[in-house]
Amino acid sequence: MTFEYAPAPESRSVVDIDASYGLFIDGQFVNPIDGDRIKTINPATEEVLAEVSTAGPQDVAAAVAAARRAYDEVWSAMPGRERGKYVFRIARLLQERSRELAVLESLDNGKPIRESRDVDLPLAAAHFFSHAGWADKLAYAGLGPSPRSLGVAAQVIPWNFPLLMLAWKVAPALATGNTVVLKPAETTPLTALAFADICRQAELPPGVVNIITGAGETGRLLVESDGVDKVAFTGSTEVGKQIQRSVAGTRKRLTLELGGKSANIVFDDAPLDEAVEGIVNGITFNQGHVCCAGSRLLVQESIAEEVLDRLRRRLTTLRLGDPLDKNTDIGAINSAAQLARITELAASGDAEGAERWSAPCSLPDRGFWFPPTVFTGVTQAHRIAREEIFGPVLSVLTFRTPHEAVEKANNTPYGLSAGVWSEKGSRILWMASRLRAGVVWANTFNRFDPASPFGGYRESGFGREGGIAGLAAYLQEDDR
Amino acid sequence: MTAISPKAIGAAASSADLRAFLHGLPGVDEVGAAGRAAMLGTRSIKAASKAWAIDLAISMVDLTTLEGMDTPGKVRAMCAKAMRPDPSDPTAPAVAAVCVYGDLVADARAVVGDSVHVAAVATAFPSGRASLEVKLLDTAQAVDAGADEIDMVIDRGAFLAGDYARVFEEITAVKAACGPAHLKVILETGELRTLDNVRRASWLAMLAGADFIKTSTGKVTPAATPPVTLVMLEAVRDFAASHGRRVGVKAAGGIRTSKDAIKYLVLVNETVGDGWLTPDLFRFGASTLLNDLLLQRQRMTTGHYSGPDYVTID
Amino acid sequence: MSEHEPSHAEASQAVSTQAVSTQASSTQASSTHGPFSTRVDVRKTYKLYIGGAFPRSESGRTYEAFDAQGVFWANVAKASRKDARDAVLAARTAFSGWSGATAYNRGQVLYRIAEVMEGRRRQLEDEIQQGQGCTADQARNLVSEAIDRWVWYAGWSDKLAAVLGSSNPVAGPYFNFSTPEPTGVVAAVAPRACSLLGLVSVIAPIIVSGNTCIVMASQGRPIPAITLAEAIATSDVSAGVVNILTGDPAEVMPWLASHADVNALDLSGVEDAALATLLEQQAAGTVKRVRRPKWVAGRQADAGSDWLAEPGLGAMRAFLETKTVWHPQGV
Known part of the structure; x- marks a missing residue:
C-alpha cells in the first residue's frame, strides 16, 4: 500500500480576475493612450487569465508626470511619521489579503501555492512593515542628519517573484519619500495590478505609486524617461548592462540586481541531511527561477558519491504538478520562452559531455514543465557551469581543499550569493x-529578510535591497 | 564518511570505539532539521488519503496506560477498547498493542489473547535508575507474564557521561533477556537535548540490537517532536542501507490529535519511504490520540462533526 | 467612563459635572425613557495589571483618585510590596518568550497596541481631559502622540541591532561583532503629570528590545494607565511583558529597587530627589542599570510638554547590554 496524497487544491474562488486591465496612473485605472494589449496566461495550463495593457510613450510620460506631481505636491513634504503610516497600512492589507494574492501569484507565475503562501506573501508584507518603520528614522540610516529623497523612481522588476520584487522596490522607495512608477514583467502583471487596488484601499495619495504594464519596450521608455531620478532594475545581466549604458551621463541614480551562477559548497564535515535539503532548495525553489539559485554544487570529492546518492533519492520524492495543489513542490516553468532556454542549455550539457540525471516525475500534458535535473561530470569550462540557466538544473563539480573551493566558486563573472556547508565555524567564516x-549562506540557503541586505558583486549588479544598506539606494546623503 | 565501519562494532566495543564511530556520524543542523519537519507539516492530506491514514494510524497505536494508579480493572477496560476501538463501527481497526507496566501484563494478555500485542515497559521505567540485574529481572518477568514487546529505557546518565559501552551492553543484555519478544529502546530524547545526541543514541541502540527505537517515556517534556522523529527516521533509513536491517520507530508522548498523527505519517513517508508505513515499523505511543482518531473517522464516515460523548472513555 | 462629545465648550466643567452626577445626560435620557427610567451608568472597578490579569491589590487597599477639579473620580487599587513581587515574577516568567521572539514579531505586537489604542481613543481623550484638566484639543493631541509613539518604537524593533550593533575590525584573524541584547526585567516609574504619553514613552522603549517591565503609573492620575493596560491586554502582548501598578511609588519602588531579580530601573518619572537617590543607592545592591530622572541631568522637571519631542535612542539604549562575539577564521 502506498501513501498517495489526494489532490489538495487551493480554492481559486478567493480571486477575482478582470477580463482586462488598464494602467494604474495617478490613483486610477486608465486605458492606454498609445499603448497596446497583451494577454497573460497561466503557465501551468496555458489558459488566458486576462488581457493587460502595454504602456506606450505617452502612457509612460503620463505615469512619470503623475509621480512627479505627487512627489512635489504631497509625498516629499509629508513628515516621515505620516508617510510611514501609509506603508504600515499597505503591510497590513497585504497580510489581510495574503491568501487571495498567493493564489493569484501561483496562477500567473506557475509557482507552487506552498511557496507563494509561505514565502512570497509573508516576506512581501514583512518588507513593507519593516520599511514603514524606517520612514521616520532616516536620520539613523548613516547618511547624515537629514538625508533627502531622490524624486521619481522608475522600477522594473522580473517575473520570478512578482509581488515580492515589487515589495523590495516599492517599500524602500515610499519609506524614503520617493514616488514610484513600476513596471512588472509582461508575463506576471496580475499581482502588481492587485497591489494597485491595495494602494487604493490604503488611501495612498494618487500618483505616489503608478503601475504600468508592458514588455521590454515599456521598460526601456520608463528608464530612459527624462522625468525619473532613480532607476532600480532586477532582471537579466544583459538588460542591466543596457540600462547602465542608457543612464550614463544623466542625473539618474541606478541600482541593479542581476543574474548569478552561485556556488553551493559542501564540505565533508557538513550536516549531510540538512545540506541535501539546502542543495534541493537551492536549485528547485521556485523551479530554479531564482537569481541567487545555488546552481553550481561544489562538493568535496571525498563525499561526492554519498551526497549525490542522497540528493537523487531526495529529488525523487519531490512532487511536480498543479501549482495550486498545496502538496506541490515544483510548479510550472513561467513561460514557453524560458522553457526553451532551459531545454537548450541542458542540451548543451549533454553535448559537452556532462552526464544528465532527471527526477523520474511525469510531466503534465499542457503547460510548461521541466523536471529537476542534475548534471555530473561538469567542468568549469562547460556552458552549464558558466551561464545562468534559471531553471531546476544543477551542475555538480568537485573540489579537494577549501582553497580550491573558493577559487572555483569565485571563477565566474557573477557574484550574487554562495552557500557553505560545514560544521566547522572557523572554516565557514574563512570561506x-x-x-x-x-x-x-552558511548551513542554510535562500534565506531572505527585510532586515538583511541583498545584492550582488560584479556582474550580479550593485546596490543593496533590504536592511540599513538598502536605504542608501533611495536617499541623497546629507553631506553638508 | 566515518572512520570505523559500523559493521565492525560488536559486543566487545569499548566506549572509545563507540565514541569514534558515533561522533563520526554527520552532524545535525537543528535549524535545518526543524525547518524540514515544519515544511512536511504543511502537507495537506485529504479525502481518501486521509481516511486511509486515519485507519493506518489507529492500527499503529500502542494504547498506553503507565500510571501509579493503574489497576487490573483499568487495564482490562483499555484492552477491550484496544481490540474494538469503536463499538459502533466494527470496521474500525484494532490498535497495534497495549502498553502497560510489567506487573499488569498478565491482566492484559488475559483480555486480548493473540488479537493485539502486549508491550511492557521494563528496566526500571521511566528513569532507568537500577542495577542491570534488576533491569534484566524486570524484563524476564514481563516476558514470562506474556509480553511480546518490551519497551526499555536507556541509561541517559551513562550516555551523557560518554559511557557508551555501558549503554550498549545494557541494551544487548536486555535484548537477550527478551528472547522472542521485540525490543523497543526508549532514548528519552527530551533528556538528550540535542539532535546530535538523538542521532548518536539511535545508532547506538540499533547497533546493540534494537528492533524499534522510541522517542520518549511520556514522563519527560518535551516528548516526541517532529524534528526528533525526523532525525530518528533518517537514522533507521541509513542503518537499513548500511546494515540491511529494518528498525522501527515509535513516537511516544505528546501526540494527541489526528492532525498531528498524520503529520508523523507524512514524515515517515517522505523520509524513509512507504515501506515503513506499517505497524511493524512505525508506532504511536499514546493514550488520548486514539479517541481523536476515532472522532475524525466518524466525521469522515458520517459527514458531520462528532463529539466526545460518541467515543468511549476507558 | 461614559462617552461624551469632544465639542464641550467648557470642557473641564462639563466633565466634572458628568463625573459627579448624570445631570447633563439625564435631560437627554428622559426624552426616551421617561423620568423614572433614567439610566444609571455602570461604573468600573480600577485594578492592577499583573501577568496579563487584572487583580485587586493583594493588600485589599485602595486610594481615592480625583479629577483635575479635585472631585472624587474612583477608588484605585493601592499596590503593596507583594503585588510588586508578583509583578516581578510575572515579568521574569515572560522574559524568555518575549526576548526570544523575533524582532519582527515584537514590532508587529507594538504596532498592534497602536491599532487597538486608536479604537479606544475617545475614552482615553476623555480620561486625559478629565484627569489633566486640559482642553479637548490638547487631549486629542496627547492621545495621537501616544499612539504614534507606539508606532515609532514598533519600527525600532528590527532596526536597533543595525543601528547600535557593529562588526568590529579587530587586528587578527577573527570575526568579531557586537549586538545589543535586552537587559531583563525593568522596574519603572511613569511621570506624574503626563499620564498617558509619558507612560507610553516609558514602557515602549523598555519592551521593544525584549525587556519586560513593571511600571508604577502616575499616582495622582492613574486612570489612563488602567485603560492603556486594557488596550495592551487585548493586543497581542504576552502576559507579564507589561505589568502596571497603581499606588504610591515611595512605598513600592524601594521593594523593586532592592529586588534581586530586577535588572534595571527607569526613574524618569521620579520627581522627589530624595526618593530617586534612595532608589539609585538600593539599585547598587545588585548593580542594576539606572536611567535617572531627567532633572538629574539638568533638564527641566516633567511638565508634560517635553514628552512631545521625538525621544531618540537613549531610553532604549539604557536597557540594552552589548554582547561581543569573537570567532576565528581559518580553514
Whole structure:
C-alpha cells in the first residue's frame, strides 16, 4: 500500500480576475493612450487569465508626470511619521489579503501555492512593515542628519517573484519619500495590478505609486524617461548592462540586481541531511527561477558519491504538478520562452559531455514543465557551469581543499550569493571572507529578510535591497 | 564518511570505539532539521488519503496506560477498547498493542489473547535508575507474564557521561533477556537535548540490537517532536542501507490529535519511504490520540462533526 | 467612563459635572425613557495589571483618585510590596518568550497596541481631559502622540541591532561583532503629570528590545494607565511583558529597587530627589542599570510638554547590554 496524497487544491474562488486591465496612473485605472494589449496566461495550463495593457510613450510620460506631481505636491513634504503610516497600512492589507494574492501569484507565475503562501506573501508584507518603520528614522540610516529623497523612481522588476520584487522596490522607495512608477514583467502583471487596488484601499495619495504594464519596450521608455531620478532594475545581466549604458551621463541614480551562477559548497564535515535539503532548495525553489539559485554544487570529492546518492533519492520524492495543489513542490516553468532556454542549455550539457540525471516525475500534458535535473561530470569550462540557466538544473563539480573551493566558486563573472556547508565555524567564516558574493549562506540557503541586505558583486549588479544598506539606494546623503 | 565501519562494532566495543564511530556520524543542523519537519507539516492530506491514514494510524497505536494508579480493572477496560476501538463501527481497526507496566501484563494478555500485542515497559521505567540485574529481572518477568514487546529505557546518565559501552551492553543484555519478544529502546530524547545526541543514541541502540527505537517515556517534556522523529527516521533509513536491517520507530508522548498523527505519517513517508508505513515499523505511543482518531473517522464516515460523548472513555 | 462629545465648550466643567452626577445626560435620557427610567451608568472597578490579569491589590487597599477639579473620580487599587513581587515574577516568567521572539514579531505586537489604542481613543481623550484638566484639543493631541509613539518604537524593533550593533575590525584573524541584547526585567516609574504619553514613552522603549517591565503609573492620575493596560491586554502582548501598578511609588519602588531579580530601573518619572537617590543607592545592591530622572541631568522637571519631542535612542539604549562575539577564521 502506498501513501498517495489526494489532490489538495487551493480554492481559486478567493480571486477575482478582470477580463482586462488598464494602467494604474495617478490613483486610477486608465486605458492606454498609445499603448497596446497583451494577454497573460497561466503557465501551468496555458489558459488566458486576462488581457493587460502595454504602456506606450505617452502612457509612460503620463505615469512619470503623475509621480512627479505627487512627489512635489504631497509625498516629499509629508513628515516621515505620516508617510510611514501609509506603508504600515499597505503591510497590513497585504497580510489581510495574503491568501487571495498567493493564489493569484501561483496562477500567473506557475509557482507552487506552498511557496507563494509561505514565502512570497509573508516576506512581501514583512518588507513593507519593516520599511514603514524606517520612514521616520532616516536620520539613523548613516547618511547624515537629514538625508533627502531622490524624486521619481522608475522600477522594473522580473517575473520570478512578482509581488515580492515589487515589495523590495516599492517599500524602500515610499519609506524614503520617493514616488514610484513600476513596471512588472509582461508575463506576471496580475499581482502588481492587485497591489494597485491595495494602494487604493490604503488611501495612498494618487500618483505616489503608478503601475504600468508592458514588455521590454515599456521598460526601456520608463528608464530612459527624462522625468525619473532613480532607476532600480532586477532582471537579466544583459538588460542591466543596457540600462547602465542608457543612464550614463544623466542625473539618474541606478541600482541593479542581476543574474548569478552561485556556488553551493559542501564540505565533508557538513550536516549531510540538512545540506541535501539546502542543495534541493537551492536549485528547485521556485523551479530554479531564482537569481541567487545555488546552481553550481561544489562538493568535496571525498563525499561526492554519498551526497549525490542522497540528493537523487531526495529529488525523487519531490512532487511536480498543479501549482495550486498545496502538496506541490515544483510548479510550472513561467513561460514557453524560458522553457526553451532551459531545454537548450541542458542540451548543451549533454553535448559537452556532462552526464544528465532527471527526477523520474511525469510531466503534465499542457503547460510548461521541466523536471529537476542534475548534471555530473561538469567542468568549469562547460556552458552549464558558466551561464545562468534559471531553471531546476544543477551542475555538480568537485573540489579537494577549501582553497580550491573558493577559487572555483569565485571563477565566474557573477557574484550574487554562495552557500557553505560545514560544521566547522572557523572554516565557514574563512570561506565567507574570501567568497566574492553579496550574500553568503552558511548551513542554510535562500534565506531572505527585510532586515538583511541583498545584492550582488560584479556582474550580479550593485546596490543593496533590504536592511540599513538598502536605504542608501533611495536617499541623497546629507553631506553638508 | 566515518572512520570505523559500523559493521565492525560488536559486543566487545569499548566506549572509545563507540565514541569514534558515533561522533563520526554527520552532524545535525537543528535549524535545518526543524525547518524540514515544519515544511512536511504543511502537507495537506485529504479525502481518501486521509481516511486511509486515519485507519493506518489507529492500527499503529500502542494504547498506553503507565500510571501509579493503574489497576487490573483499568487495564482490562483499555484492552477491550484496544481490540474494538469503536463499538459502533466494527470496521474500525484494532490498535497495534497495549502498553502497560510489567506487573499488569498478565491482566492484559488475559483480555486480548493473540488479537493485539502486549508491550511492557521494563528496566526500571521511566528513569532507568537500577542495577542491570534488576533491569534484566524486570524484563524476564514481563516476558514470562506474556509480553511480546518490551519497551526499555536507556541509561541517559551513562550516555551523557560518554559511557557508551555501558549503554550498549545494557541494551544487548536486555535484548537477550527478551528472547522472542521485540525490543523497543526508549532514548528519552527530551533528556538528550540535542539532535546530535538523538542521532548518536539511535545508532547506538540499533547497533546493540534494537528492533524499534522510541522517542520518549511520556514522563519527560518535551516528548516526541517532529524534528526528533525526523532525525530518528533518517537514522533507521541509513542503518537499513548500511546494515540491511529494518528498525522501527515509535513516537511516544505528546501526540494527541489526528492532525498531528498524520503529520508523523507524512514524515515517515517522505523520509524513509512507504515501506515503513506499517505497524511493524512505525508506532504511536499514546493514550488520548486514539479517541481523536476515532472522532475524525466518524466525521469522515458520517459527514458531520462528532463529539466526545460518541467515543468511549476507558 | 461614559462617552461624551469632544465639542464641550467648557470642557473641564462639563466633565466634572458628568463625573459627579448624570445631570447633563439625564435631560437627554428622559426624552426616551421617561423620568423614572433614567439610566444609571455602570461604573468600573480600577485594578492592577499583573501577568496579563487584572487583580485587586493583594493588600485589599485602595486610594481615592480625583479629577483635575479635585472631585472624587474612583477608588484605585493601592499596590503593596507583594503585588510588586508578583509583578516581578510575572515579568521574569515572560522574559524568555518575549526576548526570544523575533524582532519582527515584537514590532508587529507594538504596532498592534497602536491599532487597538486608536479604537479606544475617545475614552482615553476623555480620561486625559478629565484627569489633566486640559482642553479637548490638547487631549486629542496627547492621545495621537501616544499612539504614534507606539508606532515609532514598533519600527525600532528590527532596526536597533543595525543601528547600535557593529562588526568590529579587530587586528587578527577573527570575526568579531557586537549586538545589543535586552537587559531583563525593568522596574519603572511613569511621570506624574503626563499620564498617558509619558507612560507610553516609558514602557515602549523598555519592551521593544525584549525587556519586560513593571511600571508604577502616575499616582495622582492613574486612570489612563488602567485603560492603556486594557488596550495592551487585548493586543497581542504576552502576559507579564507589561505589568502596571497603581499606588504610591515611595512605598513600592524601594521593594523593586532592592529586588534581586530586577535588572534595571527607569526613574524618569521620579520627581522627589530624595526618593530617586534612595532608589539609585538600593539599585547598587545588585548593580542594576539606572536611567535617572531627567532633572538629574539638568533638564527641566516633567511638565508634560517635553514628552512631545521625538525621544531618540537613549531610553532604549539604557536597557540594552552589548554582547561581543569573537570567532576565528581559518580553514
